[in-house]
Every structure is written in structure tokens, then in C-alpha cells.
Amino acid sequence: MTTRAIATHRVVAHLDLDAFYCQVERRDLRAKTAAGRRDGRASAEDVPLVVVQYNPFERGGVRALAPDDDRELRDGFENHSLIAVSYEARARGVKRNMRGREARALAPACAVVQVPTRRSKADLTLYREAGREVAAVLARGGTIERASIDEAYLDLTESAKKVLEETAWATILEKARTSHAAGASAVSGKGYASVAWWNRDESEWREEEKLLAAGAYICFNLRKACVDELGYTLSAGIALNKMLAKLTSGMNKPASQTVLCPDHTSTLLDELPIDRIRGLGAKFGRELADGLNVKTIGELARTPLRKLEEVCGEEKAQWVRKVSLGLDDDPVKAREMPKSIGTGKTFRGALAIRSIASAKHWLAELTAELNDRCEADEEEWNRVPKLLTLGLSSPDERETSSGHCSRRCPLRPGADEMAQDALTLLSKWASGRERWSITGMSVSASNFVSLEKDSGDVVEMFKNATKAAKAPASVSATPAASPIKADQIDKNVLAELPEAIQREIRASMGLLDKSTGGGVKRKNEITNYFSKKR
DNA sequence: ATTCGGTGGTAC
DNA sequence: GTACCACCG
Secondary structure (H helix, E strand, O other), X not given: OHHHHHHHOOOEEEEEEOOHHHHHXXXXXXHHHHOOOOOOOOOOOOOOEXXXXXXXXXXXXXXXXXXXXXXXXXXXXXOOEEEEEOHHHHHOOOOOOOEHHHXXXXXXXXEEEEOOEEOOEEOOHHHHHHHHHHHHHHOOOOEEEEEEOOEEEEEOHHHHHHHHHHOOXXXXXXXXXXXXXXXXXXXXXXXXXXXXXXXXXHHHOOHHHHHHHHHHHHHHHHHHHHHHHHOOOEEEEEEOOHHHHHXXXXXOOOOOEEEEOHHHXXXXXHOOEHHHOOOOOOHHHHHHHHHHOOOEHHHHHHOOHHHHHHHHOHHHHHHHHHHHOOOOOOOOOOEOOOOXXXXXXXXXXXXXXXXXXXXXXXXXXXXXXXXXXXXXXXXHHOEEEEEEEEEEEOHHXXXXXXXXXXXXXXXXXXXXXXXXXXXXXXXXXXXOOOOOOXXXXXXXXXXXXEOXXXXXXXXXXXXXXXXXXXXXXXXXXXXXXXXXOHHHOOHXXXXXXXHHHHHHHHHHHHHHHOOOOOOOOOHHHHHHHHXXXX
């Protein structure tokens, strides 16, 4: 009877790294301390920490700082814009959109770390790679959709069913119950009432609640793996769809996860401010709120569909109606790779670009970075981009549009080629006007096509590893077989592989001793590498 | 308070 | 093909 219902329910998790850039920098500081490279400064642990992005008009400007350099700012050089604030700093009232100086005033011991720079601009490679490492771990749990550098959705439906079949309920519960149960307070009337919800007798659990519990169990294991293997904490929300999972993941931060009790979805949404729902946080949400004179999702749910349609048209009205009822059928798309790679820089005020020579210089810098990242991407995912897009911000565009425009052309690989083509696009744009100025430039690569896999000795050699890596996912208390066994790979061979892949292999071997199941996927780096034309 | 450097998606 | 939107640290 309930078996029919199972098929209609999904288990979706939204996972989000806590103050991600700060965690990456914290780990970096730890490593530098251990290597004796922080000349006697205090330990990096528990100190408030903020990450700043240079401000070209501040003292220090765009200082050239490689990831490996000492990037802790001091001596009055730290008054740049904050882009990430650790929870220790938040506890002292430090907020994003403050400057370094304000952070220091509130938290004198605060470590102020500047983002790495390269080619006279911010270089986010350090964070991108850390994000990828995390995604690789999360991908063991189920279908992953990377939503940003530090966020992902997982469809845990199948994995959760499997866990329910293979794992004792008590075992699942033991880990799942460390999650907050959102809405449970409505049942018990207590503040921290998760306990009451988790304490119910097994017979009182509906099938979809059990699936959510299994999802929470998987999530717990994945988050633990991220802490154990990478040293990063995440927060997570587990619910019946993406929208609810996203809403739920932010309820208990940092380093904890929340399950949304299905029975309490409408209670939760009823008084929720409209802008808390993804997609309603900005202009569209304001238009709805103003047009209908409503403030909460509950009010939105009670608005006649006709009125919704008047404000935003039929299609959007449908979406709004469903979302206001807690429904969202947007699938978790299997996508671990980015769809585009881009880089840009702003040139405000006096820094605006007004000559072709200057434009040429910056395009060369931008395309050099773009080319580096495309080459790394090809190495990792065995694909190449086919489309180059130049983006421009210019006050000259403001009369006709919002001040931005873009032009595209076929992408020819190579930094010089990209620079040339981007300059051609820019020249065409500029040739239409006498005087011009550019306040922002970006280049991006997209329309990726995969390179054919071909047979080769390497593939043959690692056939077993590839086969094992394709085994179905399993995240349980009893680990499945590891994709690659230690004795399958020659030590010397291992040493010659790229660092990321070495890590991957070591991690998959390490899983044998860990509580987070192995036998999974993460085939991308490994199988791509092995199936790649060498 | 909305900087700077990104991402993905949709309307037309 | 381009403009614009929403959201992230």
C-alpha cells in the first residue's frame, strides 16, 4: 500500500559549505603554520577570519599574491572589501559588505586574508579546486548537481531506498537523528523538539519519512567524509524537493543538517517571507509582493490563480502557485562539470579603459587565465569549449540597455588565438563609436564538446579499475568494495599521475577503513584520465 | 551599504 | 545571438 507512494517521493539534499572561502583559507593557514611559514603568529584555529578581495583604490591596491604566499594582511593594509566571514567573526558582529578595518575594530584578533591574485586580478583557482574536491566526495552519495562553487544538490532517492533495504533501522536512526527536524517543534511545543520526532516508534514512521531519515543518514556520512578527508564542514537540508532542501539547509548553520518534516511544510511556508524562496529573492519577488500586496508564502498560496496570472502571466503563475504549496518538480540534473568557464575584471572610475592598446593588454591577461583554466578543464573532463564570449560593461551602453553587452565567436584554442579573437570582437564594438570607455570586461568559454574516448593500452591496463569505478553507488555503514585496490596500481605509476587523481585514488583506498561507504562513482577524474588520449 | 568575480537560466 | 535576471562568497 505504501509501496506505491514511494515511487512518487524523492529525497533531495542541498549541501552548502560553511563560509567556504574562510574554511579554505583556514586550512591553508593550518598547513602554513605546520610548515613553520607563519613566523610565530598565533594558531589559525578558532581565530576569527575574513577573506577580503582587494580594492584598487585602497592602500595596497592589487597586490600580487600567489596562493602559496603569506596572504594575511596587516599594518593597515587590510581595509579591503570582505567577501567571506568566518562564524567566529560573525559572532563578533562582523558582516559581509564591511571593510577590513571594521572587521578589525570588532574582532582585533581577526585574520584578514586576501584572495590570491594573478595577472593583476583575483584568482579564485584555490577555491574552485577545493570546491571540486568536495563535490567529488559528495558525488559518492547519489546524482549530483553542482549549483555553485560551494553548493550542490543531491538526489538521494535511490541511495536512500537501498539504505532502507540494507541497513538496520536502528543504525540509520543513530546517525540520522543527529539532524535537526524542522517543524518538529510544532508537535512537541518545545524549542529543540527534534528529539520527539526522532523518538517515535518505528511503526509511526510513514514511508517517505523513513526515506528522508535514510537521506539524512547518507548526508551525515557524506559530511563526515568531507570533514575527515578534506577538513571542511558543510550544512545540509534534506527534503522532498530542491526548493525545500535549499530552504532547509540554511536553517541550522554551521556544520549541521536539517530534515524537513513533510507534515510541517505548509506551517513552515505559511509565515515565511516571500524573498526566502529561491527565485523570489530579488526583483520578481518584489514585484509579486508589491503587485499583490502580500508578504508571506502563505498569502501567496491563498491568492487566486487568476490574480497571480494578472501579475506575472500564466506560466510563472503556475510555478509560483506550486512553489507556494511546497511543490517543486525541478529534477536534480546530473552535472558535476561547469557549463562555462569565465573570467573578468572591473575597471571603475579613473581606471576605465579608453584605448585599444589598454584593452588589448587586459584581454591578453584575461584570455591567458581563460586558456589555463580551459586546459585544466580538458585534462580533467576530456572536453573542449567551442564558443568564446566577450562581455563588456560600458557607460556608452547605458543609453540603450543596462550598460552591458556581449559578443561571441567560435573559440579557437590557445591564449593568443583567444586574445586575438576577443580583440576583434571588441574592435568591432568600438569601431561604431568615436569615443568609448569600458568599465568591465569578461571572457568566457562554453559549448563544450567531449573528445572521443579511444582505446589504448592504458585503458586496457586499468580495465578493472574502470569497471569497479562504475559499480552502483552505495553509502552505508558497511562499505562496499573500494573502486581501486591498492595492489592494482603500481606505486611508480601512481606517482606520475596528476595530483588530483592521486588524491582520488588514495581517498578511495582510504575508504576501506572509514564509515562512509566506498564503492562509488567518482569515475570522472579516474576513468576520464585513463580513457584519455595520451 | 551592493564591491568584485563569478555561475546558471530564460526571454525575445 | 543578445539582454537580462537571480544568486553565491
